[in-house]
Amino acid sequence: MSGDRRESPPVIGGGNGVVEPEKKPAPVIVPSQRLRLHANKDHMPESYEDLQLDFCPSIFSSLEKYLPPNMLHDSREEKVKFMRDILLKYLPHGERTRAQKHREYRQKIISHYKPLKRELYTMHPVTFFVPSFMKAINDNTEDSLRSIISEPSPGVLTFEMLQPRFCELLVAEVENFEAWVNDTKFRIMRPNTMNKYGAVLDDFGLETMLDKLMDGFIRPISKVFFPDVGGATLDSHHGFVVEYGKDWDVDLGFHVDDSEVTLNVCLGKQFSGGELFFRGTRCDKHVNTGSQPEEIFDYSHIPGRAVLHLGRHRHGARATTSGHRINLLLWCRSSVFREMKKYQKDFSNWCGECSREKKERQRASIAATKSELLRKDGESVV
Ligand SMILES: O=C(O)CCC(=O)C(=O)O
Ligand SMILES: [Fe+2]
Incomplete structure (x- = not known):
C-alpha cells in the first residue's frame, strides 16, 4: 500500500435506493x-x-x-x-x-403528491442561479468558466451557483414532501444505502428539471474540467437531497459515488460541522489504497455554493454537530464512459494510484536504461 494514510475501505456506489428485482x-x-x-x-x-x-x-x-x-x-x-x-x-x-x-x-407518488412550489418543477435559470454563474455558462468559454471556479484541491471545483431564494423554495418543497410521506405513511426509498433520511427528487416530479440542470449547466463544465471520465457525455442522473443534524443522519462514511461527476450544493439551513473530506480519485482496482498527503483536503459547506468532483473521488462528510444541514446532490452518469471503461485497464489519466504506478514504472525503466548505459560505457573504457 502506498501513501501515509489508511482509511476503512470506502463504500462503493452507495446504491440508489431502487427496489430489488422480482424473482x-x-x-x-x-x-x-x-x-x-x-x-x-x-x-x-x-x-x-x-x-x-x-x-x-x-x-x-x-x-x-x-x-x-x-x-x-x-x-x-x-x-x-x-x-x-x-x-x-x-x-x-x-x-x-x-x-x-x-x-x-414513481407513478404512485406523482399521482398522489401535490407539489408546494410549482415554480421549481420547470427550469428557470435566471431565478435559480446567481448572475455570475449564468454569465459564465452563457459565455460558454473555458476562460469564462475558469473565472468563477476555484480548485482548492486537485479535482475539487467550487463555485457560487444557487440563489438563496431557490434554496429556500427547494427546502420548503422537500419539507412538504416529507410531511406528506409522514401523513400518508407512504414508504419511500432513501437516496442510497448510506442514508436513513433525505429524499430522491426524481421520484416526486423533479426529474425533468434536474435533467435540464445537468444538460445545460453541469455538462458544459464537466466537458472542460472532467473530459477523461465522460464529462462531455453525461446522459443520466440520480438527483436527491441529504439531511444531517441531531434528528437526521449525523455524518456520512467514506465512499465513492455511483456517478462520473457529482454536483453537491448546500441549501442551508443553519448548521455547524458537516465538512466534506476528500482522499484522492481511484479506479475500482485501487479504491482501497492509501492517500498521498496532497490528496487530503477538507471543505466547509457554504449555502448556495456548489462543489463538483468525480464520483470516484473518495470522500465522506463529517458530523453535523448542531443545526440542520440540507444538501442537493446530482450524481451525473455517462453511459458511453461506462461502456468504454469495460475495455480499459489503465486509468492513469484520472486514478491517482494508476498514475503513481505509471510514473514509478517510467522512473524504474529510465533508471534501468541509465545503469545499462553506464555498464556498457564502463566495459568499453576497459
Ligand atoms: O453530505 C455531503 O455533503 C456529502 C453527500 C455525499 O457525498 C453523497 O450523498 O454522495
Ligand atoms: Fe458522495
Missing part, C-alpha cells in the same frame, strides 16, 4: 408490428421531455423515426407504449423488472 419472470410483449429498417428522415418526431419515462426522452424521439408508417400519426401515448415495449426487451430480465417496479413506484 418471477415477467412476460415479454412481442409487438405485432415491426420497426422500419431505415429512419424516416422526413418525419419530425415529437418531444417526450415532459413525460415520466424509464428511458431518456431523446431515445423516444430518435426511435420515432423508425416507427411503422401507419403509426407515425398515432397519439403520443400509443407511440410511447409501442416503443417502450421494444426498448424493455433490450434490458436484461432483472433490469426490466426493476425498471418497471420503479416506474410504478
Whole structure:
C-alpha cells in the first residue's frame, strides 16, 4: 500500500435506493408490428421531455423515426407504449423488472403528491442561479468558466451557483414532501444505502428539471474540467437531497459515488460541522489504497455554493454537530464512459494510484536504461 494514510475501505456506489428485482419472470410483449429498417428522415418526431419515462426522452424521439408508417400519426401515448415495449426487451430480465417496479413506484407518488412550489418543477435559470454563474455558462468559454471556479484541491471545483431564494423554495418543497410521506405513511426509498433520511427528487416530479440542470449547466463544465471520465457525455442522473443534524443522519462514511461527476450544493439551513473530506480519485482496482498527503483536503459547506468532483473521488462528510444541514446532490452518469471503461485497464489519466504506478514504472525503466548505459560505457573504457 502506498501513501501515509489508511482509511476503512470506502463504500462503493452507495446504491440508489431502487427496489430489488422480482424473482418471477415477467412476460415479454412481442409487438405485432415491426420497426422500419431505415429512419424516416422526413418525419419530425415529437418531444417526450415532459413525460415520466424509464428511458431518456431523446431515445423516444430518435426511435420515432423508425416507427411503422401507419403509426407515425398515432397519439403520443400509443407511440410511447409501442416503443417502450421494444426498448424493455433490450434490458436484461432483472433490469426490466426493476425498471418497471420503479416506474410504478414513481407513478404512485406523482399521482398522489401535490407539489408546494410549482415554480421549481420547470427550469428557470435566471431565478435559480446567481448572475455570475449564468454569465459564465452563457459565455460558454473555458476562460469564462475558469473565472468563477476555484480548485482548492486537485479535482475539487467550487463555485457560487444557487440563489438563496431557490434554496429556500427547494427546502420548503422537500419539507412538504416529507410531511406528506409522514401523513400518508407512504414508504419511500432513501437516496442510497448510506442514508436513513433525505429524499430522491426524481421520484416526486423533479426529474425533468434536474435533467435540464445537468444538460445545460453541469455538462458544459464537466466537458472542460472532467473530459477523461465522460464529462462531455453525461446522459443520466440520480438527483436527491441529504439531511444531517441531531434528528437526521449525523455524518456520512467514506465512499465513492455511483456517478462520473457529482454536483453537491448546500441549501442551508443553519448548521455547524458537516465538512466534506476528500482522499484522492481511484479506479475500482485501487479504491482501497492509501492517500498521498496532497490528496487530503477538507471543505466547509457554504449555502448556495456548489462543489463538483468525480464520483470516484473518495470522500465522506463529517458530523453535523448542531443545526440542520440540507444538501442537493446530482450524481451525473455517462453511459458511453461506462461502456468504454469495460475495455480499459489503465486509468492513469484520472486514478491517482494508476498514475503513481505509471510514473514509478517510467522512473524504474529510465533508471534501468541509465545503469545499462553506464555498464556498457564502463566495459568499453576497459
Ligand atoms: O453530505 C455531503 O455533503 C456529502 C453527500 C455525499 O457525498 C453523497 O450523498 O454522495
Ligand atoms: Fe458522495
